[in-house]
Amino acid sequence: MMTTDHAPAKPPFWNNPQVRAVAFQAIALIATVSFGLYLFANTQANLQRLGIASGFDFLSSPAGFDIIQSLIPYSATASYGQVFWVALLNTLLVAALGVILATLLGFVIGVARLSKNWLIARLALIYVETFRNIPLLLQIFFWYFAVLRSMPAPRLSYSLGDVVFLNIRGLYLPAPQVEPGFGWAIAAFGIAVFLTLVLVRWARQRQAATGRQFPVVSAALALLLCLPLLTFWLAGSPLHWQLPELQGFNFRGGWVLIPEMASLLLALTIYTAAFIAEIVRAGIQAVSHGQTEASFSLGMNPGKTLRLIILPQALRVIIPPLTNQYLNLTKNSSLAAAIGYPDLVSSFAGTVLNQTGQAIECIAITMAVYLSISLLISLLMNLYNRRAALVER
């Protein structure tokens, strides 16, 4: 064997892996930033050459058009900035309702998929396979153009006791009109919620200490219902209902659920619920069957087993993919533009963009908003996931 008596020469610095790593990252960063700057400068130059206005001043000029659904006061004399808020709230409304409804429906269908009842399990399977395999846009069109278009004209509305009306213009519900004194009922409800929390905590501690159970659910329900109702009655029932009434062309007064929103919400809920159902089924099946058997041998009934043993463990598997579905639902809500629901894409990235001609600003704002909403949902779900995740010791 040959031996060398001199130490190996120090390698040149460009062969040093640490130096290389830093250098490559620096080059990548400089390239990205300069490409971005180039795009920005070139866009500015081109906009100037074509004489297209740029900047965000347009947000304060009057919009001049009306919007069918607005959660905040809006009229045609309001600014483009106000249109942005109206449109954003419409997007958030349909996304939030969609997330809640899709989760509820998805959990029910997912559990039904695993039912021992042959019929229920098959029906759930057919639901999942049908709705997750039809494009969402087609489903929106189906509800909007096929189903809700077959409703009768306003004069021939279906009515429920002359209080609720359903026709091609939407579902009309009575609207509550609050009178002074109603605040007491709300305060009473707040107190009831607080007392319920205290009660739940006390019951849990007592059960841990003594093993004795307390009927928490019925007690909490009684508390949450009776306290506000009693206060409401004592305050002299400070609330009346404004009924929808047929006047001229349309119903006026009351609350209306427009068909554009209804079909979008239906399609988003039904479509996403099919995916959530599969996630829930997979999550439950990921919990080993031994857990169920152990739970049964301890004398727990199937309902309690599902609620206290299976679901908490299944949630660890369910939450991360569930977050993806929430993000998908929120982003898919932008298909609203196809049926004239005034969401962010339709009203802001559509009408405002067109009326002002400031495409880059409107699209940039819209993209930034969707990015922020998605990141926010991710953040919240990650926080929840951290609580549900297996704590390693």
Added chain:
Amino acid sequence: MNRAKTLTLTAAMVLLTAAGSAYAGKTLDAIKERGFIKCGVSDGLPGFSYADEKGNYNGIDVDVCRAVAAAVFGDATKVKFTPLTAKERLTALQSGEIDVLSRNTTWTSSRDSAQGLNFTGITYYDGQGFLVNKKLGVKSAKQLDGATVCVQAGTTTELNLSDYFRTNKMKLTPISYDKSDESAKSLEAGRCDVLTSDQSQLYAQRIKLAKPDDYVVLPEVISKEPLGPVVRHGDDEWFDIVKWALFVMVNAEEMGITSKNVEEMKKSANPDIRRLLGVEGDKGKDFGLNNDWMAVVIKQVGNYGEVFDRNVGKGSPLKIERGLNALWTQGGLQYAPPVR
């Protein structure tokens, strides 16, 4: 679908940032090299731009683009039509997706200034009106308080509608659709009581309905809607060509030159006619085109009167009267500067 298109346009806008400066002021050169004109038209409006069952486009807006192609290439067929919704049209033009927009677009101050566009002329003098079902028994737009109105998103009609209802202190429920077909379907289904648009479009929409006779256009005209071809800011040479393609057709009608008699008229002694047809002088060359391009436009596309009659006038199913669109010599507003 629509989101995808918007994003495509945005992407095009970004690409423009990289490629745009290459042909600043050189639209004509780029078109000649490409071999055809990219023309934006509507997504389906009988009489203005409408694709028949064979996919051939017809209409007054389509013929304006054909006239420009005849001027540039001596061949009216060298046009590629891009159907655009009202919402997409201006961005498509700004970003360079199309060379000229000829899509019943209203000439307004903000489009002419802040949006970086130039209107080259007026192909059709229009005004906004209302289409309603006869069953409603409405005789005047003033009776529309509380009505649900279908309107196309991103149009001047959307703005005029709000103004009209507000100034008349009437309650309005608007539904804005991207496509005119969706508005028409909604009117038929009863989702809205009224369809509002430019009057010419209302007549065109009405013949597309299942029972056109059940619907009536209300007498009120609530706005001025001068519709015309549009180009981008920053290329005056191209602006002039598109502008004059239309002026030539109007002048031809005034001088009595038609697609049929254009060859005979070349023998005319009238110096105005001789200049227009390129027999005398070199007015055509001044545009950077063939000297006889104006004659070619008339021969291949026709004069303004022929184009009007064939597409929207008495020779078409729409049967719209000339009205404001008659020549100035016949009590209308169509007037073109002289070729001199």
